[in-house]
Amino acid sequence: MPKKSKFEKDFVAVEEFFPKLSYFWNSKSKHWIVKGELDICDAEGDYWETFHIIIGIPQSYPHCVPIVIEKSELIPRDIDWHISKEGACCIDIEHNLIAMSRKGINIDSFIREKVYPYFANQLFKLSEKEYAGKEYKHHFDGIIQYYIEDLNLVSIDTTIHFLERILLKSFIGRNNKCPCGSGKKIKNCHLDEINTIKSIGRKKNRR
Known part of the structure; x- marks a missing residue:
């Protein structure tokens, strides 16, 4: 078999x-x-x-x-x-x-x-005539909504800054200050969110 x-x-x-x-x-x-x-x-x-x-x-x-x-x-x-x-x-x-x-x-x-x-x-x-729960917006607005809500990023500006840092291959190490502006090290702040964005890939985040 x-x-x-x-x-x-x-x-x-x-x-x-x-x-x-x-x-x-x-x-x-x-x-x-x-x-x-x-x-x-x-x-x-x-x-x-x-x-x-x-x-x-x-x-x-x-x-x-x-x-x-x-x-x-x-x-x-x-x-x-x-x-x-x-x-x-x-x-x-x-x-x-x-x-x-x-x-x-x-x-x-x-x-x-x-x-x-x-x-x-x-x-x-x-x-x-309406959805029971949260409805994502369409296209680019939906992507921004995803990053802000599901990845706990605080604003559109923060989201764009995160994506720019990744697309430009800027150094984002665990001990660097988090791009969100909290003053905390990345490992104590948005480490999981940054790793998730990296896992999606640069090609998709350019859209």
Whole structure:
């Protein structure tokens, strides 16, 4: 019997909770393809709706960013709904997903913590005309919002200063003063945030 890949082993947990999802290997695109129905229920377990979805997972799994496509066309194809005309879903800020992929994305956690909440929130907006929780802004404004809120940077100016220091390859050592202006050493201030920005890569931060 062929040895199972990490993706196949991880998908066992997905099958237990989402039995209508299955997968296959696409040798042409070198992607694992997850396909099927995603049933959405509320906190009390009452059924809401079913989405037909496809998730493409690159061969580099778990160090990759899966692509999620909604095929049922229940969501309006509009940028304000965080979905493209082709059905590609903006599950989260791209920079956050890239940072997660550096550490390794588990397919079960990804579906539970990113995909399922995304579609549940879309249903909430269809009903209530607004999202239940925090909504990221679009494009560059969304990236700045991500750095300020998720990485605990204090302002737009601080965020831009952090990115400039990294893009210009300025020396940022653990014992240097933190660029946020707190006066503390980086190791006692924004060390984790700076390491996260570095992990995303210069190419993405130039956008």
